[in-house]
Each structure stands twice: as C-alpha cells, then as structure tokens.
Amino acid sequence: MEVINPATGEREETVEEDTESDVEAALERATAAYEKWCDRPIREREKLLADAGDVLRENKRDYAATMTREMGKPISQGIAEVEKCAWACDHYAQHGSTYLENDSHPSPAGSTVETAYESLGPILAVMPWNFPFWQVFRFAAPNLTAGNVGLLKHASNVPGCAQAIEAVFEEAGYPANVFQSLLIPSDLVDDVIEDERVKAATVTGSGPAGRAVASTAGDQLKKTVLELGGSDPFVVLDDADLTDAAETAAWARNQNGGQSCIAAKRFLVQTGVYDDFLDQFVDEIESLTVGDPMDEQTDIGPQARTDLMEDLHEQVDASIEAGARALIGGEPMDRDGAYYPPTILVDVPEDCPADSEETFGPVAAVYEIDDEAAMVEKANDTEFGLGASIWTNDRERGRRLAREIDAGCVYVNQLVKSDPRVPFGGIKNSGYGRELAREGMLEFVNRKTVWVE
Structure with a gap:
C-alpha cells in the first residue's frame, strides 16, 4: 500500500x-x-x-x-x-x-x-x-x-x-x-x-x-x-435566519474538503430570499482558507487523492457543459497537490452530474425554488436518502417539512451530523x-x- x-x-x-x-x-x-x-x-x-x-x-x-x-x-x-x-x-x-x-x-x-x-x-x-x-x-x-x-x-x-x-x-x-x-x-x-x-x-x-x-x-x-453515499438537500425557507443559514451552509458543504456522505450538497433556496442567501453564501465560502493541511489556520486542504479530484472536476465540467454556471471555483488550483477550490454552481439543469450524482468534494449546487411543495419534491428527487437540513424561524414548519423529506435523518436549523446519542443511517441508496x-x-x-x- x-x-x-x-x-x-x-x-x-x-x-x-x-x-x-x-x-x-x-x-x-x-x-x-x-x-x-x-x-x-x-x-x-x-x-x-x-x-x-x-x-x-x-x-x-x-x-x-x-x-x-x-x-x-x-x-x-x-x-x-x-x-x-x-x-x-x-x-x-x-x-x-x-x-x-x-x-x-x-x-x-x-x-x-x-x-x-x-x-x-x-x-x-x-x-x-x-x-x-x-x-x-x-x-x-x-x-x-x-x-x-x-x-x-x-x-x-x-x-x-x-x-x-x-x-x-x-x-x-x-x-x-x-x-x-x-x-x-x-x-x-x-x-x-x-x-x-x-x-x-x-x-x-x-x-x-x-x-x-x-x-x-x-x-x-x-x-x-x-x-x-448521500446527496443531502439544504433547504432554506423564506423565513430563515439567512446569516446563520449561510454561515452553516458554507461549513456543511466544505468541512473535510467536502468529502463527506452527509455533507450538504444541493442547496434549495426559496425565491424570496434566494439573492440575499446566495450573496452571503458566496461571502462565507470565500472567507474559508485553502492551504497546507498541517497549518491549524487552514479550513480546506487537498482532496484525498489526485484521481478523486479529477473525477470531481469531470462532474463539474459536464455540469457546466449542460448549462450550469460556476459563480466561484470550477477549476483545479494551480499548485502542488490535489487541491480543488470551493465551487458554487447555479442554474443547474436537471440530470447533469451536479444535480443527479453525489459530488464528493467542495462543490455546491444552488437552486432557486418558488414554494414549499416544489422544495420538498426537489429534496426527494434523488436516489439517496441519508440526511437533510431545513432552515426556518418557524420550528413547527420545520417539523412538518421534516416528515415530508425522504431521509434517515433531518435536522432543522442545524447541519446534518452524527452523534453518539442518536441513531444514524439512511434509506434508499x-x-x-x-x-x-x-x-x-x-x-x-x-x-x-x-x-x-
């Protein structure tokens, strides 16, 4: 080895x-x-x-x-x-x-x-x-x-x-x-x-x-x-605390270089707050430090292997060719090592890799969606069912939508995580x-x- x-x-x-x-x-x-x-x-x-x-x-x-x-x-x-x-x-x-x-x-x-x-x-x-x-x-x-x-x-x-x-x-x-x-x-x-x-x-x-x-x-x-695997939805409703949601979203996607089954991968944002959330999301991600993983100030290190980084970039490339736009990132970094930058894709078309596959790296697909029913439908439009995160100031609204999402665990106003005190696992694929x-x-x-x- x-x-x-x-x-x-x-x-x-x-x-x-x-x-x-x-x-x-x-x-x-x-x-x-x-x-x-x-x-x-x-x-x-x-x-x-x-x-x-x-x-x-x-x-x-x-x-x-x-x-x-x-x-x-x-x-x-x-x-x-x-x-x-x-x-x-x-x-x-x-x-x-x-x-x-x-x-x-x-x-x-x-x-x-x-x-x-x-x-x-x-x-x-x-x-x-x-x-x-x-x-x-x-x-x-x-x-x-x-x-x-x-x-x-x-x-x-x-x-x-x-x-x-x-x-x-x-x-x-x-x-x-x-x-x-x-x-x-x-x-x-x-x-x-x-x-x-x-x-x-x-x-x-x-x-x-x-x-x-x-x-x-x-x-x-x-x-x-x-x-x-997982392709966890991160659902931002129109009454969410956007500052908290954006800060958590940046970490939920990029922790461990985005290499996590339970990382937030698809960000479903209600139309009324889409622009504000996206602006804050970009700011939060751009504030993360990419660098030497032995430096304690580093937030994002390299991908685990060069071949895995290349696979991730192929998914991004194919998604952009299908019509997605990269707001930030989208290309391997020009430095030694398997470094891929935090990437945000918008205007993501259905069935492109960023939409239908698990992206195992720091790539966020962001969607603008009008209403709750459409958000739940999109959240469930995946072969995976590991976790989901819902953001709203109405906790009862969050509980109600949590029951409608097909996943092994749903967190309201929190990122998906494993905890020794609670059962962890998924459904579907x-x-x-x-x-x-x-x-x-x-x-x-x-x-x-x-x-x-």
Missing part, C-alpha cells in the same frame, strides 16, 4: 499488505479471542472503552497528523475527529450496560418473557478514508462493548490510521486480538465475509462497495449494515441499518427471547 501525501503528491511510505495466510491467522486469533471476550463482564468492557477514550485524547495530535499525511484532512479537523471518537468511547462506557439490559414483555400469569441481547462473534468492518478514525470508532465502541470482536478492513490509502487504531485498543489494555486491522486489498474482502468464523459485516463507503459486501454476505445469510445510540449497539447482537414458565 502506497501512502501518497495529497498535499504534496509525494510518497510518504510503503506498507506491506497482509497475505491470505496472514488473514487466516487473524481469523483464528479473532475466534479464540472472542471465546473469552464475550464472557467478560460488561462493566469491565466499559472500563476498557473508557481507557481507550483516554488514549485517544492523550495522543490526539499524533493521530490527527497521521490523518493529515495520509488523506489531507486539515489537522485542526483531525484533532476534532479524534476528540469525537473519545466522546463515543465515553458514551458507550457510560451507557453500554443500560443499552444491553434485557427487555421485558407482557406474558401470562406465572411466566416471564424477556429479550436478552447476546454478542455474535467476529464482525468485519469495511471502512473509508474520509473520516478514518471516526467511522471506525462508531463501529468499534458499541460492538466491542457488546462482546463482539472487530476485524477492520480500512481504505488502502490510510494504512497508518488502521495500525494506529489497533494500537489504541492495545494501549488501553484490551486483550490481544479483540480488535485487529487487516491490511488487505478489496479483492480479499469476499473471502473474509464468506469465512464461517465471521458472523456479520458493516460497510461505510460507496454504493458499489456496499452492494458487493451485501451480496456476498446475503449469500451466506449474514447480517449487514450499510452506510453509503444510502443504505440500511443504524449506527450509534442504542439502535446501533443492537444491530449485531442476537435478540434472544427467553420465556420462563
């Missing part, structure tokens, strides 16, 4: 991939580790998770620097990501045992009926590069605490992150092999899923990756959770299943009915 620094285009290091025999040995170790780990009292598992949170905080700058070097995330955002991982550890360390308490059910006199929640075994997590720590910890924190063991197949451009995460659990005192990173190419994933020792799989990533894993797991009758909160913890357990007469 070649680690190419996207800010410079230079090779940082080469990491040797695991072989098929390495994978076989890892599966054997995971199976053996699970036999003891699943019987460990949950209070002990919670304590170890709290210790993992401490390790994350103690080393947050080092971990952030690894992210920055491998995938270009501005280091200040990398530090925030590590802190969020520690928060997830704190959350499940505090609430894990409560989430796993047996549920009682109505039953005849003289009997008791409960649902018990029992772990499954080794779980494979196929994870992406864009939030290389957070995506893993939102899987690992609940699932290890539930008594499962984890096998991580991370993206090939962030092997250092994968190794660092495994080391976090080791340093926290977890038993050996409760969490292992498999440095394998994608063509070995099917073999891992098909192995009878692996009991389930979760994927965060692209639609093709999710379909491939789900297909293989389905053939083996194994549970999957998929968190895939954005996947299925939920992560985080109690719902996420119960995805990979056996919900066993126990009837005692």
Whole structure:
C-alpha cells in the first residue's frame, strides 16, 4: 500500500499488505479471542472503552497528523475527529450496560418473557478514508462493548490510521486480538465475509462497495449494515435566519474538503430570499482558507487523492457543459497537490452530474425554488436518502417539512451530523441499518427471547 501525501503528491511510505495466510491467522486469533471476550463482564468492557477514550485524547495530535499525511484532512479537523471518537468511547462506557439490559414483555400469569441481547462473534468492518478514525470508532465502541470482536478492513490509502487504531485498543489494555486491522486489498474482502468464523459485516463507503459486501454476505445469510453515499438537500425557507443559514451552509458543504456522505450538497433556496442567501453564501465560502493541511489556520486542504479530484472536476465540467454556471471555483488550483477550490454552481439543469450524482468534494449546487411543495419534491428527487437540513424561524414548519423529506435523518436549523446519542443511517441508496445510540449497539447482537414458565 502506497501512502501518497495529497498535499504534496509525494510518497510518504510503503506498507506491506497482509497475505491470505496472514488473514487466516487473524481469523483464528479473532475466534479464540472472542471465546473469552464475550464472557467478560460488561462493566469491565466499559472500563476498557473508557481507557481507550483516554488514549485517544492523550495522543490526539499524533493521530490527527497521521490523518493529515495520509488523506489531507486539515489537522485542526483531525484533532476534532479524534476528540469525537473519545466522546463515543465515553458514551458507550457510560451507557453500554443500560443499552444491553434485557427487555421485558407482557406474558401470562406465572411466566416471564424477556429479550436478552447476546454478542455474535467476529464482525468485519469495511471502512473509508474520509473520516478514518471516526467511522471506525462508531463501529468499534458499541460492538466491542457488546462482546463482539472487530476485524477492520480500512481504505488502502490510510494504512497508518488502521495500525494506529489497533494500537489504541492495545494501549488501553484490551486483550490481544479483540480488535485487529487487516491490511488487505478489496479483492480479499469476499473471502473474509464468506469465512464461517465471521458472523456479520458493516460497510461505510460507496454504493458499489456496499452492494458487493451485501451480496456476498446475503449469500451466506449474514447480517449487514450499510452506510453509503448521500446527496443531502439544504433547504432554506423564506423565513430563515439567512446569516446563520449561510454561515452553516458554507461549513456543511466544505468541512473535510467536502468529502463527506452527509455533507450538504444541493442547496434549495426559496425565491424570496434566494439573492440575499446566495450573496452571503458566496461571502462565507470565500472567507474559508485553502492551504497546507498541517497549518491549524487552514479550513480546506487537498482532496484525498489526485484521481478523486479529477473525477470531481469531470462532474463539474459536464455540469457546466449542460448549462450550469460556476459563480466561484470550477477549476483545479494551480499548485502542488490535489487541491480543488470551493465551487458554487447555479442554474443547474436537471440530470447533469451536479444535480443527479453525489459530488464528493467542495462543490455546491444552488437552486432557486418558488414554494414549499416544489422544495420538498426537489429534496426527494434523488436516489439517496441519508440526511437533510431545513432552515426556518418557524420550528413547527420545520417539523412538518421534516416528515415530508425522504431521509434517515433531518435536522432543522442545524447541519446534518452524527452523534453518539442518536441513531444514524439512511434509506434508499444510502443504505440500511443504524449506527450509534442504542439502535446501533443492537444491530449485531442476537435478540434472544427467553420465556420462563
């Protein structure tokens, strides 16, 4: 695996991939580790998770620097990501045992009926590069605490992150092999899923990756959770606080270089406030600093890989050829590294790439729409259904429209985000299943009915 620094285009290091025999040995170790780990009292598992949170905080700058070097995330955002991982550890360390308490059910006199929640075994997590720590910890924190063991197949451009995460659990005192990173190419994933020792799989990533894993797991009758792409609408109604909406919109589109499934991508603005919002939106985006991701003052670093930047530019080019206009940006930056500038497209025609595809980078498509009904129709006019954001000073209006938008999560007067306290996931081509909160913890357990007469 070649680690190419996207800010410079230079090779940082080469990491040797695991072989098929390495994978076989890892599966054997995971199976053996699970036999003891699943019987460990949950209070002990919670304590170890709290210790993992401490390790994350103690080393947050080092971990952030690894992210920055491998995938270009501005280091200040990398530090925030590590802190969020520690928060997830704190959350499940505090609430894990409560989430796993047996549920009682109505039953005849003289009997008791409960649902018990029992772990499954080794779980494979196929994870992406864009939030290389957070995506893993939102899987690992609940699932290890539930008594499962984890096998991580991370993206090939962030092997250092994968190794660092495994080391976090080791340093926290977890038993050996409760969490292992498999440095394998994608063509070995099917073999891992098909192995009878692996009991389930979760994927965060692209639609093709999710379909491939789900297909293989389905053939083996194994549970999957998929968190895939998104083309989230950001709906600005005519009674919105435009200053707040524009400031949040700029960040919702450009955080992490726009490389986020839940980033706001399509901005639907009601006619009466369209011009004012657009002016403020442009100003807010132009105030963001594009630069060296190791500089803590940088807001937007490079795209994660040159080929990904080129794909994004092809989408922008095709959209402009179809009739869209670029108010700002629209061309790769003339500097070393995979830098693409924040871009705003207006007059976006239907079915062009910026309208119908997921743009995974700092490109905003802005639409002027007359009324609520048309805004809801446009918000739902996508194959995706991950998140949506609605902006209005009438909270009841926001609640009403939230129920009309097809998405796994809708935020009113807030950007779409994941939070350990609430379930997270999508519908349609954005996947299925939920992560985080109690719902996420119960995805990979056996919900066993126990009837005692």
